[in-house]
Amino acid sequence: MESAKEYHLRMANRAMSSWSLAEMMVIQAGREIATSRHAFVGMGLPLLASTFAKFAYKPELVMVTEAGIMDWDPAEAEVDHAPWGVADPILTRHAAYAGDMVDALGCCLMGGRVDLSVLGAAEVDRFGNLNALLLGDPRNPTKQLPGTGGHTDAACLSPRVVAIVPLEGRRFVERVSFRSSPGYLTGPGTRALAGLGPQGPNIVVSTFGVFDYDTPDGGLAGSCEMRLSKVFPGMDVEDIRQLIPWNLIVAKDVEECATPSEAELELVRRLDPGPVYLQPGRY
Amino acid sequence: MVPGNSLDYVRREKPSKLTTLEQAVSLGVQDGDSVFLGYTSWSSAFEREIARQGKKNLTCVGAMGSALLPLAGCSSLVLTAYALGYPSRWFLDRMRNGEFAVEDYTNQALALMLLAGATGMPFASTRSMLGSEFFSRPLPARACPRPLLMESPLDGSPVVLLPPIRPSVSLVHVQWADEEGNAVLWGGQGEVKWALWASERVIISAEEIVPTEVLRSDPERVTVPGFMVDAVVHLPYGALPWGVPGYYAAASDFQAHYLWAMREEGAFREFMAYWVHECDSHEDFLARVVERYGESFFDELAVDRTWSPPKSITYGWRTAR
Numbered sequence: 001m002e003s004a005k006e007y008h009l010r011m012a013n014r015a016m017s018s019w020s021l022a023e024m025m026v027i028q029a030g031r032e033i034a035t036s037r038h039a040f041v042g043m044g045l046p047l048l049a050s051t052f053a054k055f056a057y058k059p060e061l062v063m064v065t066e067a068g069i070m071d072w073d074p075a076e077a078e079v080d081h082a083p084w085g086v087a088d089p090i091l092t093r094h095a096a097y098a099g100d101m102v103d104a105l106g107c108c109l110m111g112g113r114v115d116l117s118v119l120g121a122a123e124v125d126r127f128g129n130l131n132a133l134l135l136g137d138p139r140n141p142t143k144q145l146p147g148t149g150g151h152t153d154a155a156c157l158s159p160r161v162v163a164i165v166p167l168e169g170r171r172f173v174e175r176v177s178f179r180s181s182p183g184y185l186t187g188p189g190t191r192a193l194a195g196l197g198p199q200g201p202n203i204v205v206s207t208f209g210v211f212d213y214d215t216p217d218g219g220l221a222g223s224c225e226m227r228l229s230k231v232f233p234g235m236d237v238e239d240i241r242q243l244i245p246w247n248l249i250v251a252k253d254v255e256e257c258a259t260p261s262e263a264e265l266e267l268v269r270r271l272d273p274g275p276v277y278l279q280p281g282r283y
Numbered sequence: 284m285v286p287g288n289s290l291d292y293v294r295r296e297k298p299s300k301l302t303t304l305e306q307a308v309s310l311g312v313q314d315g316d317s318v319f320l321g322y323t324s325w326s327s328a329f330e331r332e333i334a335r336q337g338k339k340n341l342t343c344v345g346a347m348g349s350a351l352l353p354l355a356g357c358s359s360l361v362l363t364a365y366a367l368g369y370p371s372r373w374f375l376d377r378m379r380n381g382e383f384a385v386e387d388y389t390n391q392a393l394a395l396m397l398l399a400g401a402t403g404m405p406f407a408s409t410r411s412m413l414g415s416e417f418f419s420r421p422l423p424a425r426a427c428p429r430p431l432l433m434e435s436p437l438d439g440s441p442v443v444l445l446p447p448i449r450p451s452v453s454l455v456h457v458q459w460a461d462e463e464g465n466a467v468l469w470g471g472q473g474e475v476k477w478a479l480w481a482s483e484r485v486i487i488s489a490e491e492i493v494p495t496e497v498l499r500s501d502p503e504r505v506t507v508p509g510f511m512v513d514a515v516v517h518l519p520y521g522a523l524p525w526g527v528p529g530y531y532a533a534a535s536d537f538q539a540h541y542l543w544a545m546r547e548e549g550a551f552r553e554f555m556a557y558w559v560h561e562c563d564s565h566e567d568f569l570a571r572v573v574e575r576y577g578e579s580f581f582d583e584l585a586v587d588r589t590w591s592p593p594k595s596i597t598y599g600w601r602t603a604r
Contacts, residue, residue: 069471091471102477153392195414196414
């Protein structure tokens with residue numbers, strides 16, 4: 001019998017006609033980000049997906065990045081790659097404002113000027129908590145990640161979070177190794193108890209589909225558990241449930257996401273030459 | 284007499300603060316200091332010079348950090364939110380051995396702690412980190428107040444009080460500076476400005492030394508005024524292997540080598556020997572870059588310098604009649 005790892009690998013590499021599941025993840029994340037007006041954008045895949053959202057669907061999207069550059073709005077033809085980090089000088093091209101961290105994380109984020117944060121994560125758990133700091137026992141970690149940067153700030157302070165997390169067994173866990181960036185903590189009411197504002201509707205965009213959370217009001221009522229809400233074209237709900245290490249809730253009407261168009265695929269590939277972001281084994 | 288324009292203005296001559304990289308670090312950084320290195324503006328020449336001079340027992344602070352100084356035995360404590368070269372097994376092992384410790388914060392927390400330091404306040408407050416496990420993690424021993432979770436005395440809502448940070452010295456690389464120390468940094472500013480105001484001493488390195496008249500003709504452009512600055516070093520390509528907006532792009536191969544070297548003991552020793560200990564000066568460092576990466580290295584990093592503001596602001600006023 002094949003191991004869980006082999007199973008993941010086989011699923012992830014399943015040929016989906018002319019596109020990869022990682023490309024589909026970025027495209028679907030872009031579709032979701034396009035519902036925002038002012039988005040705080042984290043490092044990594046969020047930069048690719050938000051740049052994609054801006055050029056594909058929402059030219060007026062205001063992107064806020066943690067080093068302080070805001071409302072980047074270059075001509076599409078001038079952009080040969082999505083920013084490779086929040087310090088990539090390409091972000092200053094036709095930006096409306098180049099401020100600092102107090103502007104971006106204090107005034108913009110904590111001051112309530114963004115309606116969404118787009119974040120990556122090393123781990124996401126049943127209650128939507130994210131981890132970007134370390135793996136294993138916090139007192140004796142097996143792996144130390146570079147750090148959370150503005151990740152914790154955004155998870156605590158945003159009214160809504162879109163997380164982009166490839167679905168691999170070790171990334172979707174019942175409980176994160178370290179709750180660096182809180183979602184719904186340990187269930188209904190706990191976010192408010194910790195002094196955090198309501199948050200939602202939060203989603204996780206993975207390599208197989210999209211998950212939302214069972215709470216109608218940002219974490220007070222409902223079970224606050226992760227719930228499968230949309231699947232990628234050709235994906236099976238039962239296959240996805242098998243990849244989740246707890247008993248996953250599934251929405252009543254699971255939607256199938258639209259197949260990526262030629263234009264969407266062309267843009268995602270153009271924004272990630274190399275590829276840098278979507279190099280297999282990298283994201 | 285009314286000055287016609289700023290260039291006619293006869294200013295009081297001030298002594299030049301220009302010095303060398305070696306002097307700036309040997310006088311400006313003492314063993315046991317807390318040091319802010321502006322990694323938003325990639326002060327990597329300062330970082331290597333500190334390692335070359337073998338400074339000891341430094342506390343490195345800043346939202347962006349690097350593993351180089353702890354790995355080189357120069358730093359015993361790092362307060363950061365994101366560190367380059369961190370995630371290696373070797374780094375973790377040495378941390379477990381007690382050679383150095385790391386205190387994790389968030390970008391916002393560190394920026395606000397520096398702001399509290401800059402404004403002389405006993406704390407800054409935030410709602411970030413509430414609900415996280417940052418406060419349940421054992422912190423390294425240190426004679427310094429910790430963040431404190433409490434209810435706001437004004438409205439009863441939960442807040443985190445952040446202790447101030449006042450670095451002994453900030454070393455920051457910028458695009459322009461003049462001999463007085465007036466300095467201009469552009470691109471993402473990170474937390475640099477607050478660190479400069481919070482620091483006891485400030486050392487600036489710059490890609491270009493420009494005439495004071497240029498900077499004083501556009502004071503809003505200036506990131507830190509020269510009266511705050513103790514020393515200025517002219518350091519072209521001072522951010523390598525990282526890039527500087529308007530000057531050069533990041534050198535991807537060199538950058539990968541720089542980061543890779545921090546992951547493993549043998550590679551690190553080799554790296555330190557070639558790029559740090561055997562390097563007599565910044566000029567020697569640049570010569571070694573050419574030796575290792577070829578004559579065309581600098582041409583390949585050239586950036587498009589035509590993206591400049593087509594109109595600059597005017598500071599004109601109506602003169603008294």
